[in-house]
Amino acid sequence: MARPNRSDQRKTELTPVLAKAFAELGYRSATTAALAEACGLRENQLYRLWPSKKAMFLATLDYLYELETLWWEEQLAADPKPDAADPGKTARRILDEEGKSRGETGLHRIIFAGLSESDDPEISAALTAMYQRFHKFIANVLKRHAKARDTPLPDHAAQPNLAAWSLIALATFSNIAREFDLFPIATQRKLMAQVGSEIAGLNPPAD
Amino acid sequence: MARPNRSDQRKTELTPVLAKAFAELGYRSATTAALAEACGLRENQLYRLWPSKKAMFLATLDYLYELETLWWEEQLAADPKPDAADPGKTARRILDEEGKSRGETGLHRIIFAGLSESDDPEISAALTAMYQRFHKFIANVLKRHAKARDTPLPDHAAQPNLAAWSLIALATFSNIAREFDLFPIATQRKLMAQVGSEIAGLNPPAD
DNA sequence: TTATTATGTAAGTATCCACTTACGTCTACG
């Protein structure tokens, strides 16, 4: 036969480029022509790798989810041993990082793009799964934290599932707010660090 | 001359119909043909009332904002005198109502629809203004509540601006969650009633 | 009645965009 098939490799190379384009343009405005240009290709070359624009979008969703959880794992690994004197330290630092981050990955924009396509069952399912997995992840962090404490948590923080959803709500809205310039970055940081800590049952940060 | 111009009247009659259509379909899927059919008219009849589809959308945004604040005013008026023994009663009841409400007005869907059009400066500006006005409104409610208390608020609730954004974040995310069936209604109620009360510095509801 | 303007009906236009077809060139393997 002839010429080995490099399409898998090409796909993994191109997905970040697609992600950037979708994040910058949104689902609708990211036309297949625009996507192709961003990749330095022609439209039909993209169509040789993915069967449809929707498939390209779902591929970027996967990619960004991986990227995001990887970031969280890194943050968790940064303090491998819980500090007995201050069991909330790790979680608090992560919240602070989250508040600082300007959403470089563009995950939230992709999610907004998907929100407007919520009538498409595949996209809707992919987004739902992503939120559910993310919630599980965060709720687990909170549970571990609760166990490491000696003093019991206040009532509202004693329900890690509820607290986890609350944190996700704050983070999601932070991104909406950034999109529309609803408040300055300082407020965004406070929202995550102060309110977030309170919800999660941590001592608020010193600052 | 001849035949009085009833376009203003017709516009106010049709806006709720447009709102319903936009809420059910989203901005993109609410084609001008679909909007016209919902109104029982032809497309060009709509275009005699509004210059563009965007103008129709902005009209529904105005209408829904009015409707929403009206609802809040009603809720506030229901307990005209603050209860000295329990100054948070009114606010708590409103949070509970908000948690129960299934978003009948469809305001949130309209907002999502607008989110995906955030690159359009007019739509973006309209949404920003709406959020800002809403925030002001809620922050004021919280400030009044703080004054009515005899005991001081806990730290995180002592910043009504921050607390107001947090409440809006919870409410917004509740709607996203409903859209994607992320959690049951019971969780949604808890999110608003329990977490919301905590954020606002109220005693949590008995339930 | 009549001129004038609102309202109704039907068809069309222009543009955008996801996706396709046709065809030429290069490269690895037999």
Place this chain on the structure above:
DNA sequence: CGTAGACGTAAGTGGATACTTACATAATAA
């Protein structure tokens, strides 16, 4: 070498949809 399939280039196609045009009819003020 020859050829099968990967890769590149260019031009479509078909459908959706915001917005328009043309014309008929109904109602109101003079």
